[in-house]
Amino acid sequence: MSILSFQIRSLLLSPSTYMIFTVYAFILSVFANQFSYQFVQAQSANTQSISATAAIISPLSNLSILLTLLLIPLIHLQLKPARDRSGVERLLQTYPISKFKVWLTDLLTSIIILTILQSFLLIIQLPILFAIEVDWPVYILGFLTHYFGAISFSTSALALQQLTKSTIAALIIQYAVIFVGWGVFLIYQLNPTWTLLSTLNILNTIHLSTQGILYSAGLATIVLISVYVIYLVSTFSSKKSRIIQPIIITSLFVCTFVFLPSWLSNYDLTSNQRFSLFSPLKEQINKSSEITIETRGLDDRAKHEIDLRLVKPLSNYIDKINLTHHMNASQKESRSKLGVQITVNNTNIWLEYPFTQHPQLTLYQSLLTARDRKDSWVFFSTGHNESEIDSEENRGLKKFTNLLSEHGFRYTQTRLNSNIPDNTALIIIASSRQPWLESEQVHLLDYLQKGGNLLWLRDPEDSQFETLENYLGIQKIDGVLMDPVGYQQGTPHPAVLLVRQFEKSALTQNLNSLIALPWSTALVTKKTSNSWQTIPFIETNKQVWTEFQYEEEQLAYNANQGELQGSFKLGYSLLRKQGVKQQHVVVVGDSNFLTNNAIDNYDNKQLALNIIYRLTESNLNDFPKVDRPIDSHFSLSKKVQHLLGWILPFVFPSILLITGGAFWLRNRFV
Amino acid sequence: MPLIVNQLKYSYQPQNTAGYSFTLNDSELTALVGMNGAGKSSLIKTLSGEITPEAGDIQLNQFPLNSSRKKYKQHTGYMPDIFPVPKNQTAREFLLWVASCYKISQKKASSLIKSLASQLNLHELLNNKVSQLSLGQKQRLSLAQALINEPQCLFLDEPLNGLDPTQQTSFWDTIKNEDSERSTLIASHHINDVLEHCHRILIIDAHSLVADIAIDKTKVLLFSDEPIIQNKASSYEKNINIIHPKIWGFNNHKEAENVATQLSKEGIKIEELKPALLNIFSLQAKGKWSW
Numbered sequence: 014m015s016i017l018s019f020q021i022r023s024l025l026l027s028p029s030t031y032m033i034f035t036v037y038a039f040i041l042s043v044f045a046n047q048f049s050y051q052f053v054q055a056q057s058a059n060t061q062s063i064s065a066t067a068a069i070i071s072p073l074s075n076l077s078i079l080l081t082l083l084l085i086p087l088i089h090l091q092l093k094p095a096r097d098r099s100g101v102e103r104l105l106q107t108y109p110i111s112k113f114k115v116w117l118t119d120l121l122t123s124i125i126i127l128t129i130l131q132s133f134l135l136i137i138q139l140p141i142l143f144a145i146e147v148d149w150p151v152y153i154l155g156f157l158t159h160y161f162g163a164i165s166f167s168t169s170a171l172a173l174q175q176l177t178k179s180t181i182a183a184l185i186i187q188y189a190v191i192f193v194g195w196g197v198f199l200i201y202q203l204n205p206t207w208t209l210l211s212t213l214n215i216l217n218t219i220h221l222s223t224q225g226i227l228y229s230a231g232l233a234t235i236v237l238i239s240v241y242v243i244y245l246v247s248t249f250s251s252k253k254s255r256i257i258q259p260i261i262i263t264s265l266f267v268c269t270f271v272f273l274p275s276w277l278s279n280y281d282l283t284s285n286q287r288f289s290l291f292s293p294l295k296e297q298i299n300k301s302s303e304i305t306i307e308t309r310g311l312d313d314r315a316k317h318e319i320d321l322r323l324v325k326p327l328s329n330y331i332d333k334i335n336l337t338h339h340m341n342a343s344q345k346e347s348r349s350k351l352g353v354q355i356t357v358n359n360t361n362i363w364l365e366y367p368f369t370q371h372p373q374l375t376l377y378q379s380l381l382t383a384r385d386r387k388d389s390w391v392f393f394s395t396g397h398n399e400s401e402i403d404s405e406e407n408r409g410l411k412k413f414t415n416l417l418s419e420h421g422f423r424y425t426q427t428r429l430n431s432n433i434p435d436n437t438a439l440i441i442i443a444s445s446r447q448p449w450l451e452s453e454q455v456h457l458l459d460y461l462q463k464g465g466n467l468l469w470l471r472d473p474e475d476s477q478f479e480t481l482e483n484y485l486g487i488q489k490i491d492g493v494l495m496d497p498v499g500y501q502q503g504t505p506h507p508a509v510l511l512v513r514q515f516e517k518s519a520l521t522q523n524l525n526s527l528i529a530l531p532w533s534t535a536l537v538t539k540k541t542s543n544s545w546q547t548i549p550f551i552e553t554n555k556q557v558w559t560e561f562q563y564e565e566e567q568l569a570y571n572a573n574q575g576e577l578q579g580s581f582k583l584g585y586s587l588l589r590k591q592g593v594k595q596q597h598v599v600v601v602g603d604s605n606f607l608t609n610n611a612i613d614n615y616d617n618k619q620l621a622l623n624i625i626y627r628l629t630e631s632n633l634n635d636f637p638k639v640d641r642p643i644d645s646h647f648s649l650s651k652k653v654q655h656l657l658g659w660i661l662p663f664v665f666p667s668i669l670l671i672t673g674g675a676f677w678l679r680n681r682f683v
Numbered sequence: 684m685p686l687i688v689n690q691l692k693y694s695y696q697p698q699n700t701a702g703y704s705f706t707l708n709d710s711e712l713t714a715l716v717g718m719n720g721a722g723k724s725s726l727i728k729t730l731s732g733e734i735t736p737e738a739g740d741i742q743l744n745q746f747p748l749n750s751s752r753k754k755y756k757q758h759t760g761y762m763p764d765i766f767p768v769p770k771n772q773t774a775r776e777f778l779l780w781v782a783s784c785y786k787i788s789q790k791k792a793s794s795l796i797k798s799l800a801s802q803l804n805l806h807e808l809l810n811n812k813v814s815q816l817s818l819g820q821k822q823r824l825s826l827a828q829a830l831i832n833e834p835q836c837l838f839l840d841e842p843l844n845g846l847d848p849t850q851q852t853s854f855w856d857t858i859k860n861e862d863s864e865r866s867t868l869i870a871s872h873h874i875n876d877v878l879e880h881c882h883r884i885l886i887i888d889a890h891s892l893v894a895d896i897a898i899d900k901t902k903v904l905l906f907s908d909e910p911i912i913q914n915k916a917s918s919y920e921k922n923i924n925i926i927h928p929k930i931w932g933f934n935n936h937k938e939a940e941n942v943a944t945q946l947s948k949e950g951i952k953i954e955e956l957k958p959a960l961l962n963i964f965s966l967q968a969k970g971k972w973s974w
Contacts, residue, residue: 019776027771101769103763106733108784
């Protein structure tokens, strides 16, 4: 112990040690401040439901391990290499103290310095820990794994340092250990399915633990490597030449290491179990199923998120997962460019990135939807001069129905002159230009009364359908809507409406540019005896008017003729609870945006998909709820602001620097 | 208990060289002499445990260095040729640190340091940084660290380097402590001092022991640079004490002169009568002498 205390004392009186402490404290404090403010900004923008542990503590721990790995070799240089330089190492060999004990003393010294660095990390994290509701299991796991990981590195570096008496060589050897670790990390990134490599990947184990995943095999590897290295040093520093025992122990170590991943499981310690497989999803997927996951155009960070939230939880349950990363973005027009294609049970599911909700939840919903789509139909009404589903003409819906096929929907066009079957997911009325028969109206209203979903696309030239208007409480206004602003901006005719701004809803999500609605009619609400929750989701700009003489060449707003001008509603979403069903109806004052002529314009296709997905989705009440992380709120009080803003980044490192300076002066002049 | 060295070899000894074999007796002051590069420091380092022997045995108090390293080293002291300069430590802190390596309690260490400081005139230096000490001061501190565990066997590598004449006298006084049963091996080039103070001389050449001479101060040493038939020399004087084929010891100067005169008449050149060893090394340096 006394040798250790001499060694520690010598290190703590060395100005270079304080220099290292200062660099470590300064960099960590600055980044703690940076991460915290980024989190607060994200929180105020309410852009995502994030965890403070994942967004502040974890990156800070990762940065800390990086700094520790870079700085610890410099501390190690003050141990054996310094003794070699001064000649003390020669003397030590003549004292009754074994080489192993001296090495162990060095290791303990290194551990104590690591503990000091770790306590600095804790000090820097303290204001953050006070400002959030800490996810303690995650925090403690991350903290301890970080600590043991650093000790494991330190053990290996110190052991290899024994091989040389040169200071430069000692430094090179130690940094080589870091690069080997980094190399394993990079190779693992290239092929994350190599289990053995993942176990060896200490950096990944530390990273996972800071996220809240107890990667038992990786953690056991960290401990095993340390114990094994200590054993090797103890064996080879003794003068007795033993061969058999090291061979046996090494074989045992390798065997244990190889079988570790199959013996030990992973545990998700996060408060909302965000890295575990949802049990409802588990029920939807057969354990023996083969799942193919292909990412498209994702960067490393996105891939890592997918690995953590989707691939790892699935691979713990499913026997075979094929994972491929494609650098190129998806070329399919019907989907957004970046995302994940999942093939399970011969069903293709596309998850867009960034995720708007937990990808497992999206996958679960998609699986349910896909199952439902296989059992149900989308019916297009016909018989009243509606748009034809197989027609390739301008007014035809061929492109739209191709899109439906691509997304797994089954559809047909039929006259509603008999009872509508129970397996109907949706009825689409694509602008009826002729009146409906009484019997057809009865069947349609009966279908709606039972909770059926409807998409009613209306055009200015639609025939009157008063029964349905009264039932839904939506009617159209006479005239074709004219948009002078859109025309000025380059539309071929003022009758093509451009809509830029949308109310936030499921129907308008992922609309990145604008939508173009040609030849449309305005909609207004009217009294109805049915209890619909009616929400407009498309609205024109204020210069739009209802044109009666739309076939004339000179078009102008004419109030005398009864034309109206202003902002008009073009789309309504209607919602009600009908029995156990959540019933959805969408009425849009335009059918042309879905036709072959216009579906490829701007974001029309996305709007079409949004409407179809919304109208065919399963009962939301059945979906599992994902809890928010308990540490999703960060209250940045004045005290915390001061601590993070200047006390920790500047005062704390300054104190360390001044202490080092004082020791330097003392050594030089006293 | 004596230190017994038997067929000792270290790694950089030439292949065909015989291993070292000798014994260091209790209370005996033994000098280790030889030319530069003869292997004095290597032998001392091996005996002290700094270098691991390749073959042979070293045993102290029945504790072999190979198998009982700790116990062996517990009873030996070593003063290296170059004294280490520990960073940021005072002389006292350094000695306390050495004491802790020998598991000597803090209290006992303090009392030992006090006593050694008094013997080696270190009192005023104890609170100075080791790095600030002069060469002579460092040598005294080095001797203090070698003596702190009260060793039964002491190995000193060029201990007189950097010591002024007064300090040299003080050094020999400390080493020749008549109350102690300690055996001491001193590697040195100071032949006159060695002849005056030591009981025995081990002469090594090319990593091999070439002469083990017990110094009898009542006898006169005579040597020749030519090989002589042993019987020839002894036929001139009955009292001749043959130490080595080329060195003889005589009871007095007169006897030595008589033998030298007789041998000269027969054409055998006699270089010097006394002091013989200095001349030997001088001749060896000129390539005119080989053991």
